[in-house]
Amino acid sequence: MTTILVTGGTGTLGRPVTERLRADGHDVRVLSRHSEPYAADLRKGGPALDAALAGVETVVHCAGSPNGGDEKAAGLLIPAARRAGVGHLVYISIVGVDRVPLPYYRAKLAVERRIEESGLGCTVLRATQFHDLMATFLSKLTAPPLALLPAGLADQPVEVAEVADRLSELALASPAGHVPDLGAPEIRSVPSLARAYLDATGGHRRLLEVPLFGRTYGAFRAGGHLAPEQAVGKGTFEEYLARRFG
Template identity: 45%
Template structure:
């Protein structure tokens, strides 16, 4: 009998897309969250907290593969430490971690925690796979929307993004989860690298809003230098998704979201 795949963060933006892919591939899934949902055919929900460590030992019973998607503004390094310790004790054979492009290069607390989580996973003794992803379209959209409410559109010099579709990331994670441990694999990012102004202009086009005048601004300090150097962007070995920012917006507009 095949053991279930445990997915942390299985009810989140990425997890809610990965779980159906895994069940469609014939695998049972055990979803871990602080607030369990309703069980479905092939999907069982259990209560556990990766940051506090509560419930992890019980949730890993009989599990060979763990897909770690849970994350937040803080505590990703702590969660990785708790989960890897429990996974090592449980004899997990493959641990897959989602991380962020530029984790080890951007001087921002969120990125540093992701980099530390990567280090913990890579040295915990459990066979692993790490996938770094660029920002999702879904996460860039609120930024652009918020800027659109301002009388002048801030235009930070050198700030570029390569947003990627959640379905592209989910498909890659499913492939990696069903495969053998592969260590650090190529990043996944969207098909285009765009400035914030370019992303905003496409948003205005697709939503029928009038274009706003922009105000050049300079991001100061180490963070500004890192963005201007493109440290938040993937390297040449990146795997590119197929869905553009414009296509993402057009699809949302067509269903009224």
């Protein structure tokens, strides 16, 4: 039995990762700001973080926020993991962090580099965006009365359960550095995803594509966030929508 700490273990990805590892019989600690007995703020560190890491062999780092703070959190987690003698740090990142100049992506890339240079055994998995995030994105874009969509964009939303399965598998293996990306089985235009979302939710909107500008938009249009050669996932967006809204 391995003792594993999952940061962000109450979140969209951290929760199923925790469930899978516990189902396999491992001692899994959940770290979040409000999850006792291992409540700790990764952006503050301190004795609570050290206590959560005591005796831990593997850390699965799922915690993250598009609102900032990821680099600071990594800067505290890594030395604390070294002090605790952690042998394996597994990190979930995003496909395209090295190609799309979005601030959140840049922060994720910086965390990748910190981990790689930490001296800890590490594994880094990049995945495409989750179905949940795409549904949230589309709920805002298709709000009445008109659905305004960024022109010329495609996406490859992946099933979070499949990412959790892969991350759990990696956590139980030896450190492997950067492993192949995990992408969904389909690359879809944003209008086709929007139509699927509206069909599932009973919405009726006229879809209008609007061109945007800037380096970040250009990188997304060029497919910098896609993984066509790693379309290894199986769950489709329609299957996710049927479970959520059916």
